[in-house]
Amino acid sequence: MSDLESQLPLPFREALAFLRQHRDPDVRIDAIDANFAYVWINNLVKNTPGEARGGWIRLPVVFPHANPHGLVTRDALMRSNGEKVIDGHNPAHDMCKPVSSMGGAHYYSWTWAGAPALNSPKHIIGVAQWYERRIRNG
Amino acid sequence: MDRLEFALTKDQFRKALSLLFDQRPDGDNDPERGFLALIFPATGLKRRTLILGDIVEPMPGEVSWSPQRGLTMSHRYYSRAMSLAQSTSGAGLINVHSHPRPATGILPPRPSPQDLRTDQEELCFASRAVGEQRPIAAGVITPGGGISVREYTFRHPRSQAEAVLAAFGAGGASFRYAEHIRVVGPGLRVLRGNPDKPSDNVSIDLSMTDSSALLWGEAGQRILAELTIGIAGLGGVGGMLAEHVARLGIGSLVIVDYDRLEDGNFNRSQGATRAESKSGAPKVGVYSRIAAEAATAPNFNVAKYCESVAETEGLRPLLDCDVILAAADDAFARQVLDHAAYAHLILIVDGGTTLVANPRTLRLEAGKSQIVSAGPGHACLECQGVYTREEATVARESASWGRYLELGQVQDAADQRETRAPSVICNNALVAGLLGLRLLALTLRLTPATMRGIQRYYVEDGTLRWGAIRECKDGCVKNSWLGKGDSHFVPVGIDLRWTELREKEQEQQKGLLEGIQEQ
Numbered sequence: 001m002s003d004l005e006s007q008l009p010l011p012f013r014e015a016l017a018f019l020r021q022h023r024d025p026d027v028r029i030d031a032i033d034a035n036f037a038y039v040w041i042n043n044l045v046k047n048t049p050g051e052a053r054g055g056w057i058r059l060p061v062v063f064p065h066a067n068p069h070g071l072v073t074r075d076a077l078m079r080s081n082g083e084k085v086i087d088g089h090n091p092a093h094d095m096c097k098p099v100s101s102m103g104g105a106h107y108y109s110w111t112w113a114g115a116p117a118l119n120s121p122k123h124i125i126g127v128a129q130w131y132e133r134r135i136r137n138g
Numbered sequence: 139m140d141r142l143e144f145a146l147t148k149d150q151f152r153k154a155l156s157l158l159f160d161q162r163p164d165g166d167n168d169p170e171r172g173f174l175a176l177i178f179p180a181t182g183l184k185r186r187t188l189i190l191g192d193i194v195e196p197m198p199g200e201v202s203w204s205p206q207r208g209l210t211m212s213h214r215y216y217s218r219a220m221s222l223a224q225s226t227s228g229a230g231l232i233n234v235h236s237h238p239r240p241a242t243g244i245l246p247p248r249p250s251p252q253d254l255r256t257d258q259e260e261l262c263f264a265s266r267a268v269g270e271q272r273p274i275a276a277g278v279i280t281p282g283g284g285i286s287v288r289e290y291t292f293r294h295p296r297s298q299a300e301a302v303l304a305a306f307g308a309g310g311a312s313f314r315y316a317e318h319i320r321v322v323g324p325g326l327r328v329l330r331g332n333p334d335k336p337s338d339n340v341s342i343d344l345s346m347t348d349s350s351a352l353l354w355g356e357a358g359q360r361i362l363a364e365l366t367i368g369i370a371g372l373g374g375v376g377g378m379l380a381e382h383v384a385r386l387g388i389g390s391l392v393i394v395d396y397d398r399l400e401d402g403n404f405n406r407s408q409g410a411t412r413a414e415s416k417s418g419a420p421k422v423g424v425y426s427r428i429a430a431e432a433a434t435a436p437n438f439n440v441a442k443y444c445e446s447v448a449e450t451e452g453l454r455p456l457l458d459c460d461v462i463l464a465a466a467d468d469a470f471a472r473q474v475l476d477h478a479a480y481a482h483l484i485l486i487v488d489g490g491t492t493l494v495a496n497p498r499t500l501r502l503e504a505g506k507s508q509i510v511s512a513g514p515g516h517a518c519l520e521c522q523g524v525y526t527r528e529e530a531t532v533a534r535e536s537a538s539w540g541r542y543l544e545l546g547q548v549q550d551a552a553d554q555r556e557t558r559a560p561s562v563i564c565n566n567a568l569v570a571g572l573l574g575l576r577l578l579a580l581t582l583r584l585t586p587a588t589m590r591g592i593q594r595y596y597v598e599d600g601t602l603r604w605g606a607i608r609e610c611k612d613g614c615v616k617n618s619w620l621g622k623g624d625s626h627f628v629p630v631g632i633d634l635r636w637t638e639l640r641e642k643e644q645e646q647q648k649g650l651l652e653g654i655q656e657q
Contacts (some may be wrong), residue, residue, distance in 0.1 A: 009627050035534035035631040062629030065473070066531040113528050119615045 015121035031098035067112030172235030180623030182457030228625030230273030323515025368459035371466035374406035374566030446633035469529035479513035481626035505597030
């Protein structure tokens with residue numbers, strides 16, 4: 001467990017363990033900025049090759065008691081039809097700063113409003129799927 | 139930790155009384171009965187509470203009584219209960235048994251010497267099995283509902299040599315009684331728990347409270363004098379409440395707020411002086427002074443914390459309280475208190491006002507005040523619509539997000555400067571008054587019909603109506619952490635507005651010091 005990860009509350013660490021087991025063993029925490037952690041997931045984007053497939057989901061450190069808020073990526077996102085994702089796109093936004101040294105450059109200010117309620121650390125799987133779908137649909 | 143208490147919900151209390159005293163169809167007429175249950179520690183700043191968890195119901199033959207040995211619980215029964223405790227995060231074990239006498243009254247019963255011997259032997263074994271950090275306790279209940287609970291401390295041997303010493307066995311046990319027993323939901327009943335201190339020694343001054351004591355008597359006044367009430371947030375509502383509860387005769391008050399008085403909030407800072415406003419005095423200092431001057435309880439004390447309720451340092455002193463009056467007007471703080479209410483079995487009464495002005499005409503467009511209770515026996519604040527998960531998320535994002543932004547003033551995201559929400563002292567007084575009345579309903583059952591639910595005052599037409607929600611919605615998980623105490627993670631975090639203020643004050647102090655040094 002990384003130093004950053006050990007600072008997180010138990011439910012968050014349980015969520016990470018579950019995500020690693022069921023989705024992506026290489027999930028990692030790259031930054032904690034006040035009340036949010038930047039969770040790197042390798043394979044969020046299906047229609048882009050290599051490193052560009054990953055992204056940082058901004059998860060509240062009190063997950064699942066507060067909602068995910070935004071996504072940071074290295075490259076601008078493309079929809080499955082090849083068009084650029086423009087909804088909530090903020091290039092070089094302040095929210096990228098915690099991971100800018102790792103290439104974080106595009107912030108998508110997507111909130112969880114209207115999405116399914118999150119009540120269990122295991123619901124992190126649904127969060128990853130939701131972001132995946134959101135990227136695909138733009 | 140100064141004080142030990144024991145807490146359980148009203149439903150658990152009923153279940154315990156039923157297990158111990160109901161007539162049994164199998165003709166079990168033993169003079170004493172007992173059961174094992176999980177307990178969870180809940181830690182405040184000065185109070186440690188043991189909270190009753192799941193009761194492990196005994197199977198036939200697992201609990202028996204004989205004149206020679208008194209009440210005994212079988213190894214098989216202990217084994218089942220210890221397995222459950224070991225597999226439940228943070229749980230300890232309590233052994234509870236009945237005393238047939240006195241048949242009436244709620245004085246805390248004293249365990250017999252035989253009880254103490256048996257408890258120590260059985261619980262020493264249980265303590266080693268469940269682990270040193272888990273609480274171990276024993277309790278006695280009488281048919282009238284009197285309870286005493288004692289928490290045991292056993293020395294755990296670190297070597298084989300220590301393991302054979304009497305000091306590390308049952309004989310080396312020490313215990314202390316829980317001073318109070320809190321039966322929570324939907325109202326609050328605080329019973330005495332220490333048989334060494336069964337009588338009232340709380341002093342009251344009826345010469346100052348005779349008019350209100352006409353409604354609830356000397357006994358009611360004593361109940362108030364024994365309560366510890368917390369106030370989260372000292373704005374227009376919270377500041378008034380500090381004075382109200384002090385005048386009602388509450389014995390102890392805990393106030394938490396990080397803000398300072400300023401000219402901009404002087405018009406609703408009842409009791410504050412111009413000098414305090416001009417000097418930017420911390421609100422906790424101002425309202426602790428006002429409460430101390432207004433108090434009618436002879437031994438009134440007020441503890442003040444210049445902290446944010448949304449952070450651990452601000453929450454912990456509130457976990458010492460019997461009821462928390464929430465006037466923080468912030469979704470982050472509300473969510474934190476909502477969690478604490480269920481996990482720590484503390485009733486919450488939340489209140490606030492939203493006034494919306496038309497920015498062009500400067501006339502009232504809409505407005506609503508609301509008062510709502512939450513915690514065991516109530517629907518949670520979230521299900522009653524006091525805050526949403528999204529609002530609690532956004533309030534964690536920045537010092538200004540989620541706060542009121544004056545209509546028409548925001549140019550873009552960078553211009554999210556803090557602006558003031560409309561506020562009128564008269565609306566604050568209405569909310570403070572209704573919060574106080576709800577407190578009396580919960581603690582004295584003064585108006586039992588008003589204990590639960592959400593009460594809304596609609597400013598435009600001046601009507602006061604009850605909301606429909608009395609139960610949590612399907613899928614709400616608050617009850618799954620009911621009574622889990624420290625085992626439940628309460629979602630405290632970093633209050634960015636408080637952080638910003640602290641940094642600003644530190645900068646100012648630094649500048650001041652540098653100025654002095656230059657001179």
